[in-house]
Amino acid sequence: MTVNPDLLPGPGEARSRQRRKRMTIYYGVSIALGFALGFGLANVEQGDGNFVLGDIESLTLDPAVAVVVALGFLIGLLVLPAWGYTQIDEHQARTNLIGMAAGCQVTIAGYPLWAALAMGGLAPMPTAFGVFLLAFLGMAATFGVLKLRG
Amino acid sequence: MNNRLKVLRAERDWSQAELAGRLDVSRQAVNAIETGKHDPSLPLAFKIARLFNLPIEEIFDDSQS
Numbered sequence: 001m002t003v004n005p006d007l008l009p010g011p012g013e014a015r016s017r018q019r020r021k022r023m024t025i026y027y028g029v030s031i032a033l034g035f036a037l038g039f040g041l042a043n044v045e046q047g048d049g050n051f052v053l054g055d056i057e058s059l060t061l062d063p064a065v066a067v068v069v070a071l072g073f074l075i076g077l078l079v080l081p082a083w084g085y086t087q088i089d090e091h092q093a094r095t096n097l098i099g100m101a102a103g104c105q106v107t108i109a110g111y112p113l114w115a116a117l118a119m120g121g122l123a124p125m126p127t128a129f130g131v132f133l134l135a136f137l138g139m140a141a142t143f144g145v146l147k148l149r150g
Numbered sequence: 151m152n153n154r155l156k157v158l159r160a161e162r163d164w165s166q167a168e169l170a171g172r173l174d175v176s177r178q179a180v181n182a183i184e185t186g187k188h189d190p191s192l193p194l195a196f197k198i199a200r201l202f203n204l205p206i207e208e209i210f211d212d213s214q215s
Contacts, residue, residue: 010164010168010171010172011171011172012164012167012168012169012170012171012172012173013165013167013168013171014171015170015171015172015174016167016168016170016171016176016177017167017171019170019171019176088176089174089175089176089179090175090179090190090191090194091175091176091178091179091182091183091188092176092178092179094188149187150178150181150182150185150187
């Protein structure tokens with residue numbers, strides 16, 4: 001059976017598929033690593049503290065486990081994103097930069113705002129993890145809005 | 151900035167993904183350029199011009215509409 005060559009996908013389509021596949025693998029590995037670190041940390045931490053609520057002074061980790069977890073965060077939050085930046089085009093890079101700037105701005109505004117509310121007794125005192133979440137969620141929300149707007 | 155990218159692409163019967171692959175950018179980038187949401191960098195504009203074998207000013211128009 002012969003196929004009309006005009007109906008075959010062009011070389012550009014193939015390259016686009018490869019790019020999508022590469023990015024899907026990248027996102028998949030990132031999400032899997034995030035879940036593994038989150039659930040892993042929840043299962044190996046010892047003590048009465050709560051990582052999410054910022055009470056990490058009461059938590060302890062076996063030194064070897066701590067090194068593995070730290071390496072996981074290094075790979076998941078620095079090495080993988082840095083590699084990801086080399087794989088994206090200028091439009092995606094612009095979107096990411098706007099998202100990062102928004103995360104930074106939310107943190108700059110959010111911490112003093114949160115601290116003021118806490119001093120007034122209207123919110124719990126700011127925690128390091130809470131400030132981390134401010135930056136992360138500010139960035140992710142902005143990134144999501146930009147993706148939706150195309 | 152206005153551009154004729156969508157027309158030029160349609161003349162060749164290329165999908166956005168096909169054009170994206172030929173330019174080595176994402177399909178979303180092609181869509182953003184076509185809809186005027188993203189102005190390409192100078193290197194990408196030259197790449198587009200070379201692909202269509204046209205001068206840049208015949209593809210992109212910086213006059214305010």
